[in-house]
Amino acid sequence: MMRLLKIEWIPIRHNKSIWIMLGLYMVLFALLSYAFDKFEFNAGGEGAMLLSQFNLLKFPDVWPNLAYLGSFFNLILAFIVIMLVTNEFSYRTLRQHLIDGLTRVEFLAGKLMVIGVLSLTLTVFLGIISLILGSVNSPSGAIPWTEGSEFLGAFFIQTLGYLVMAMFFGLLLRKAIFSIGLFLLYSWLIENLPGWITGFEIFDYLPGNAMDELIPSPFTRYLVSETAPQLPLASLVATVVWIGVFAGASYLLISKRDL
Amino acid sequence: MNPVLTLSNLSKNFGNLKAVNSVTFSVEKGSVFGILGPNGSGKTTTLGMLLGVLQPSGGNFSWFGEAPSAASLKRIGAILETPNFYPYLSGKANLKLVAAIKECGEDRIEEVLRQVNLLDRAKDKFRTYSLGMKQRLALAAALLNEPEVLVLDEPTNGLDPQGIAEVREVIGQIADSGTTILLASHLLDEVEKVCREVAILKKGELLYCGPVEGVSNDLSAQYVELSADDLKALEQVLSKHPQIMRITPRDKGLIATFTETIHGGDLNGYLFQQGIVLNHLAVRQKSLEAQFLELTNKNQ
Numbered sequence: 001m002m003r004l005l006k007i008e009w010i011p012i013r014h015n016k017s018i019w020i021m022l023g024l025y026m027v028l029f030a031l032l033s034y035a036f037d038k039f040e041f042n043a044g045g046e047g048a049m050l051l052s053q054f055n056l057l058k059f060p061d062v063w064p065n066l067a068y069l070g071s072f073f074n075l076i077l078a079f080i081v082i083m084l085v086t087n088e089f090s091y092r093t094l095r096q097h098l099i100d101g102l103t104r105v106e107f108l109a110g111k112l113m114v115i116g117v118l119s120l121t122l123t124v125f126l127g128i129i130s131l132i133l134g135s136v137n138s139p140s141g142a143i144p145w146t147e148g149s150e151f152l153g154a155f156f157i158q159t160l161g162y163l164v165m166a167m168f169f170g171l172l173l174r175k176a177i178f179s180i181g182l183f184l185l186y187s188w189l190i191e192n193l194p195g196w197i198t199g200f201e202i203f204d205y206l207p208g209n210a211m212d213e214l215i216p217s218p219f220t221r222y223l224v225s226e227t228a229p230q231l232p233l234a235s236l237v238a239t240v241v242w243i244g245v246f247a248g249a250s251y252l253l254i255s256k257r258d259l
Numbered sequence: 260m261n262p263v264l265t266l267s268n269l270s271k272n273f274g275n276l277k278a279v280n281s282v283t284f285s286v287e288k289g290s291v292f293g294i295l296g297p298n299g300s301g302k303t304t305t306l307g308m309l310l311g312v313l314q315p316s317g318g319n320f321s322w323f324g325e326a327p328s329a330a331s332l333k334r335i336g337a338i339l340e341t342p343n344f345y346p347y348l349s350g351k352a353n354l355k356l357v358a359a360i361k362e363c364g365e366d367r368i369e370e371v372l373r374q375v376n377l378l379d380r381a382k383d384k385f386r387t388y389s390l391g392m393k394q395r396l397a398l399a400a401a402l403l404n405e406p407e408v409l410v411l412d413e414p415t416n417g418l419d420p421q422g423i424a425e426v427r428e429v430i431g432q433i434a435d436s437g438t439t440i441l442l443a444s445h446l447l448d449e450v451e452k453v454c455r456e457v458a459i460l461k462k463g464e465l466l467y468c469g470p471v472e473g474v475s476n477d478l479s480a481q482y483v484e485l486s487a488d489d490l491k492a493l494e495q496v497l498s499k500h501p502q503i504m505r506i507t508p509r510d511k512g513l514i515a516t517f518t519e520t521i522h523g524g525d526l527n528g529y530l531f532q533q534g535i536v537l538n539h540l541a542v543r544q545k546s547l548e549a550q551f552l553e554l555t556n557k558n559q
Binding site: 102259 | 307310311312313314329330332333335337339341343344345346347348352355356357359360361362400
């Protein structure tokens with residue numbers, strides 16, 4: 001396991017684009033989290049209103065709200081993963097690794113470990129930001145800070161799911177530009193089409209939709225009902241299943257292919 | 260006999276194309292073995308299967324008498340086609356990665372870099388290297404695990420004469436140390452200079468497998484140039500020679516090939532006895548190149 005991590009770490013460590021994208025992710029996310037409740041929100045007829053009136057960053061709301069904000073940033077991470085995977089094809093280093101005695105399963109396991117470490121790191125980062133902003137914005141001792149923190153776990157699973165899906169697209173198409181294009185087209189359009197056309201709820205459990213639903217948008221909640229956010233269990237189960245499906249499909253893609 | 264590599268009926272199809280068609284041969288431990296063939300003859304495809312990047316369509320192969328596995332690949336050092344490294348990593352960092360994959364430790368990195376004469380450029384990024392340096396870094400990577408077998412695919416392709424000489428010198432040193440070498444090339448000259456045994460491929464078919472000298476025996480590599488004032492009489496007498504194979508006129512003389520090796524003096528004596536006085540006699544060796552072309556054309 002340490003060997004596989006080392007094999008992944010050496011090329012990542014010197015890859016400037018990855019560190020620039022990660023740095024951008026963290027700085028932008030920290031800034032937007034801080035500014036989250038200072039935006040104006042245009043709610044149709046009633047005109048513009050300040051989000052600050054809802055106190056979005058107090059415990060326990062801070063957990064689902066920042067997790068929701070974080071899910072927009074997953075796209076940057078998906079680009080990183082697609083780049084990492086497709087580089088191995090364009091530099092032909094996967095081919096060389098196999099010649100040197102890495103197995104196809106080890107290659108896949110290495111990439112999954114990177115995805116796991118990346119998801120975990122950013123979950124911890126999100127957790128720290130949420131804790132800090134939550135403590136600043138909550139009256140002390142009012143509500144235990146752990147309440148609602150299950151959304152931190154949901155963020156981890158969501159990120160993991162997005163990235164395993166991104167890896168699959170990278171392995172499928174092997175070229176960064178095609179993989180990113182199809183990934184965007186698929187998750188923004190193709191997957192939503194059957195739902196829009198038929199209106200069947202079952203299409204909410206397609207991979208991208210299930211991952212999106214995992215952390216629901218806070219805005220409708222504040223406008224429509226003031227109930228505490230619930231973790232959607234069905235979406236959680238669907239996401240975990242999809243992670244398994246994409247990992248398995250990636251294995252099938254890579255195990256017999258000529259490289 | 261102790262083969263490190265055995266292929267039996269190994270085949271690879273790309274759609275309808277039989278890129279490698281039921282190829283069988285084995286490579287003995289310690290030998291310097293060449294795979295020779297024109298471009299598109301299936302050399303790289305064969306090596307691709309042996310090195311685990313292509314799935315055979317049929318047949319099988321074994322390294323060190325074992326079924327193919329990552330473990331056996333770690334005992335091999337191989338370059339397939341182009342040198343493949345991360346362009347933004349230094350030569351040294353790339354070798355660290357190879358060491359991690361091969362599980363062979365990093366202590367030999369400096370040694371192999373010195374061996375291929377790249378030590379002073381070790382810290383520079385791979386993309387700044389010239390083609391010859393890239394090729395040499397690939398050779399260094401292949402040598403990192405002190406391989407029992409070194410597999411090289413067109414190792415001097417695209418190099419200038421100095422680069423070719425440098426790479427060949429390193430290969431020669433490695434061969435002398437007793438490492439088994441498997442070298443694929445379309446350059447006959449290269450195989451002739453470096454290898455002791457050769458398998459000749461054409462359009463995926465194995466045409467010949469055996470010692471390099473054997474190619475000659477197979478094909479009467481020797482020919483004799485003769486000329487006399489009376490060419491007609493010379494041809495008549497020659498055609499009665501017990502070992503004669505073929506007589507072809509050329510320029511102002513004849514070219515004769517024989518079924519056995521002929522000694523120039525004996526032939527001259529024989530002709531003189533028959534009343535022929537020669538004004539030119541030369542026994543020549545066909546180059547491996549000529550033989551190779553003959554062999555591959557014969558099988559068209």
